[in-house]
Amino acid sequence: MIGKRLSRLSRPANQLLQASAVLGEPLMSNVLGAMLDLEPALLLDALEEVVAAGLVREQGEQYHFSHALVRETVYRGLTVARRQHLHLSGCISPRARPFARSRASCGRARGSLRPRRRARRS
Numbered sequence: 001m002i003g004k005r006l007s008r009l010s011r012p013a014n015q016l017l018q019a020s021a022v023l024g025e026p027l028m029s030n031v032l033g034a035m036l037d038l039e040p041a042l043l044l045d046a047l048e049e050v051v052a053a054g055l056v057r058e059q060g061e062q063y064h065f066s067h068a069l070v071r072e073t074v075y076r077g078l079t080v081a082r083r084q085h086l087h088l089s090g091c092i093s094p095r096a097r098p099f100a101r102s103r104a105s106c107g108r109a110r111g112s113l114r115p116r117r118r119a120r121r122s
Contacts, residue, residue: 002073005053012038012046017055021075022086026062035089 006014019035020027033043047063050056055070056063065071078086 002055002070003077005055006074006077009053009055010046010049012036012042013049013053016043016046017050017070017074018078018082019086019089020056020063020065021071021078022083025064025071026059027056027064028062035086 006017009017015036015038016027016032019032023031023035029043029047032038033040036043038046047056051058051063054066057066075083
């Protein structure tokens with residue numbers, strides 16, 4: 001059921017949910033806008049779309065997933081490469097950095113996207 005609702009969303013709305021699933025709650029529009037590099041009008045349209053779809057709810061000036069299963073479904077639907085990219089984007093973006101999960105996840109994301117060194121032969 002959640003997957004069906006996700007499939008009906010626009011690309012920016014799905015990108016917003018994916019970044020939100022990686023960063024965690026609360027979802028803050030200014031942080032997501034900086035992380036995704038979306039124009040303000042496009043970001044607002046995406047936020048309104050996910051709220052109208054019942055996947056996200058407004059609470060004061062913040063947004064939250066309507067249910068933990070929504071976040072989990074979005075997160076598990078991401079490829080490993082996409083998750084790593086979004087974690088790294090959250091660590092690099094000055095506005096998103098304070099909300100990145102942890103320094104450890106930032107380190108793992110950076111490390112996993114670096115080219116691997118060849119092992120020395122003795």
